Amino acid sequence: MSPIRPRAALSALPSYAAGKPPVPVEGLVAYKLSSNENPWGPVPAAQEAIAHAAAGVHRYPDPATVRLREQIAQTLGVPAEDVVTAAGSLGALSQIIAAFAGTGADGVADEVLYSWRSFEAYPILVTTAGAANxxxxxxxxxxxxxEAMLAxxxxxxxxxxxCSPNNPTGPSLSQAAVDDFLAKVPDDVVVVVxxxxxxxxxxxxxxxxxxxxxxxxxxVALRTFSKAHGLAxxxxxxxxxxxxxxxxxxxxTVPFAVTELAQAAAVATLANPDQVAQRVNRITAERDRVQAELAQMGCWVPGTQANFVWLDLGExxxxxxxACTEQALAVRGFAGExxxxxxxxxxxxxxxxxVCRNFSPLPSAPGHPVP
Known part of the structure; x- marks a missing residue:
């Protein structure tokens, strides 16, 4: 047995399961529908910015990400000082957990509260920090x-x-509901949207x-360039x-976590909002079509405001x-859920x-089981 002793918290650490690529099937084009990626990729200006920035990869990037923070500030109408960049929204969340949750001075773990099922990286980050989920x-x-979260x-x-929209189930929170929630949460608790x-x-x-x-x-609000902007x-x-x-x-903040290629591409995509919107509109139109066709075949899915749908298939x-794998489709399964x-x-x-038309039973609405 190895004498190396990792932190005790690691023994309880769940593994992050990234979406798998599709398994090739002869005669079929394979598609990856397992990672919520933008199939249309980044806008041309972002691709050009990446190619240009590649010439400087032997240099460290700007650790303050000034150009990117200023572009974000201009786009969203916020002070640049309010923007903290990171390696994806997951990196930004890691910063928040590291700064505000861990093991207290009394040796007791702080608590991080969230709805579940939600983004599977949440318990990993919390446990790694020494906090309690x-x-x-x-x-x-x-x-x-x-209401249960408040309790x-x-x-x-x-x-x-x-998490709004909630990953992986899809529903979003309303502004009114969150405002009411925040009015009842202690002011010293950090709330992440x-x-x-x-x-x-x-x-x-x-x-x-x-x-x-x-x-x-x-x-704290979290955003990413991985999804709509196609820079995963x-x-x-x-x-x-x-x-x-x-x-x-x-x-x-981890120094140099956001590379120069990433900064250049993010600045370029923010400068071309109409092209980003065109890509997003193609996806949302397809999302609405998929939901409508699922409804027609009697398949219930939660109302989603994201670029995915959730099938509550349980066992x-x-x-x-x-069944999807046999059709060269990679989807993201959560066993038993x-x-x-x-x-x-x-x-x-x-x-x-x-695949859905040929599968039985399909999910039915909560409280309305299929007869």
Whole structure:
């Protein structure tokens, strides 16, 4: 047995399971619908910026990401000082957990509260930091149960995570619901509004991270360039918060975490919002079509404002994943719970719908089981 002794917390650490690539099937074009990626890629200006920046990869990037923060500030109408960049929104969340949750001076673990199931990296980050996970079950429709989350707040609660739209189930939180929630949360608890899929939302009533953090000193909004902007492979994201929080986040920021290629591409994509919107509109149109066709065949999915749909298949989840694999489709299964399917190219979505038509039983609405 190895004499090397890792931290005790690692023994309880769940593994992050990234979306797998599709298994090739003869005669079929393979599609990856397992990682919520943008199938159309970045805008041309971002691709050009990457090629240009590649000539300088022997140099360290600007550690303050000044150009990127200023472009984000201009785009969103916020002070550049409120922007803290990171390696994706996951990197930004890691900064928040590192700064505000861990093991207290009394040796007792701080608590990080969130709805579950939600983004599977949450428990990994919390456990790694030495904090305690407090998971509040989703409502039957896959949405956050904010009343139950409020009831779970204790004097040890340091951070609350709100994922909107929720990954992997899809529902978003309304601004009114979040405002009411924040009015009842202690002011010394950091509340994170994780908006990784913000650009895909069309409902005017959904929570708006910019507005919310500006009104509440204890709120942080998370954004990423991985999804709508098609820059998943470059790992660039950011958080928005007021100065009492950003001052702490900068203390735990990993130097040079955002590469020059990532910064250049992110600046370029922000400078071309119409082209980004065109890509997003193609995806949301396909999402709405997929949801409508699923409804026609009697398949219930939670209302989604993201670029994916959730099939609440329970114990049938692995069987559905296998059916997709046979059709050269990679989807993201959560054993015993459900399957998340990214909205991809129209051909990929059509094939996914064909799998659904040939699969039984399909999910039914909570409280309305299939007879």
């Amino acid at each position: 407090v998971q509040v079950p989703n409502r039957p429709d896959g949405s956050h149960d904010l 779970a707040v204790t004097e040890r609660t340091r951070v609350i995570l709100l 994780d908006e990784a899929y913000r650009e895909f939302q069309s409902d005017p009533d959904v929570v708006e991270g910019v507005r919310t953090y500006q009104a509440h000193p204890n709120v 492979g470059l790992r660039v994201g950011f958080s928005l918060s007021q100065q009492p929080i950003t001052q702490q986040l900068r203390k735990v 049938d989840s692995e069987r559905f994943v296998a 459900g399957v998340r399917v990214t909205i991809g190219e129209p051909e990929a979505n059509d094939r996914f719908l064909r």
